[in-house]
Amino acid sequence: xxxxxFFTISELASMFDISSRxxxxxxxxxxxxxxxxxxxxxxxxxxxxxRRRLKMIxxxxxxxxxxxxxxxxxxxxxxxxxxxxxxxxxxxxxxxKLKEIEEQIMQLQMLREDILTYxxxxxxTRVKA
Amino acid sequence: xxxxxFFTISELASMFDISSRxxxxxxxxxxxxxxxxxxxxxxxxxxxxxRRRLKMIxxxxxxxxxxxxxxxxxxxxxxxxxxxxxxxxxxxxxxxKLKEIEEQIMQLQMLREDILTYxxxxxxTRVKA
DNA sequence: AACTAAGCTAACGTTAACGTCAACTAGGAG
DNA sequence: CTCCTAGTTGACGTTAACGTTAGCTTAGTT
Numbered sequence: 138x139x140x141x142x143f144f145t146i147s148e149l150a151s152m153f154d155i156s157s158r159x160x161x162x163x164x165x166x167x168x169x170x171x172x173x174x175x176x177x178x179x180x181x182x183x184x185x186x187x188r189r190r191l192k193m194i195x196x197x198x199x200x201x202x203x204x205x206x207x208x209x210x211x212x213x214x215x216x217x218x219x220x221x222x223x224x225x226x227x228x229x230x231x232x233x234k235l236k237e238i239e240e241q242i243m244q245l246q247m248l249r250e251d252i253l254t255y256x257x258x259x260x261x262t263r264v265k266a
Numbered sequence: 267x268x269x270x271x272f273f274t275i276s277e278l279a280s281m282f283d284i285s286s287r288x289x290x291x292x293x294x295x296x297x298x299x300x301x302x303x304x305x306x307x308x309x310x311x312x313x314x315x316x317r318r319r320l321k322m323i324x325x326x327x328x329x330x331x332x333x334x335x336x337x338x339x340x341x342x343x344x345x346x347x348x349x350x351x352x353x354x355x356x357x358x359x360x361x362x363k364l365k366e367i368e369e370q371i372m373q374l375q376m377l378r379e380d381i382l383t384y385x386x387x388x389x390x391t392r393v394k395a
Numbered sequence: 396a397a398c399t400a401a402g403c404t405a406a407c408g409t410t411a412a413c414g415t416c417a418a419c420t421a422g423g424a425g
Numbered sequence: 426c427t428c429c430t431a432g433t434t435g436a437c438g439t440t441a442a443c444g445t446t447a448g449c450t451t452a453g454t455t
Binding site for chain 1: 325326328329330331339342343347353356357360361363364367368370371373374375376377378380381382384385388389391
Binding site: 274275276286290307308309310 | 431432433434
């Protein structure tokens with residue numbers, strides 16, 4: 138019943154308004170994997186799975202994280218902890234990321250307040266001439 | 267009555283745990299200005315004014331903005347609009363930045379939720395062996 | 396058959412944001 | 426006076442994240 142959703146590289150690229158080169162680069166550094174290539178044409182093809190992964194990557198970028206940091210967060214999503222040690226290591230990592238994110242949210246809210254303040258200052262300012 | 271607060275470059279650097287080179291670089295690209303140099307020794311000196319500016323710059327960086335974007339936002343704080351046209355241009359810029367920031371906050375909150383979800387998933391997972 | 400569009404690999408180019416290093420100077424400590 | 430520390434100006438080096446170009450293949454069109 139699964140819809141046969143396969144995308145070419147340029148289709149996937151235009152979905153997110155990025156270049157094909159960017160997608161190949163993400164694969165190059167192991168952040169994205171293409172389905173097993175058609176062994177004849179060597180063309181990459183993507184499914185919704187990769188589309189979601191790419192979406193996560195781009196969200197991370199918009200938030201100011203490096204590709205390396207994003208990779209670690211995605212690994213978090215996909216990791217399957219073997220043993221209690223790894224499990225708690227993962228949970229610790231998640232907690233530290235959560236703290237970081239909450240701090241970032243706070244800072245953004247402060248920045249927002251600052252800009253609002255200055256904006257209002259201008260709005261109430263009589264302009265010369 | 268103003269306290270005589272003058273900092274050397276390395277003092278200012280260590281306040282924020284950055285290098286002197288970074289501060290010189292910010293001056294190089296015109297994001298930071300040092301007080302009129304001692305014309306003899308050519309040494310830079312900074313006041314609380316520059317300290318605040320630097321703090322804003324570093325906050326912007328932590329939030330993922332480029333130095334160029336940060337410069338524009340700081341210009342916003344310091345601009346003194348000449349004429350109605352510029353005034354409304356500035357207000358429009360502020361509004362667009364505010365939208366961007368609010369969007370970013372939303373995305374961060376979603377990311378936070380995602381990580382929380384995955385974290386709980388792991389916490390409730392029995393680990394093999 | 397000839398052409399065009401889309402994809403591929405390999406490799407070099409580019410920009411932002413500094414790091415690093417060399418060669419110099421000014422100000423104290425001993 | 427000598428040495429050490431901290432500062433200065435170039436200028437070249439570095440890394441992440443792609444952009445760009447060349448040379449090749451395959452698939453579909455006229």
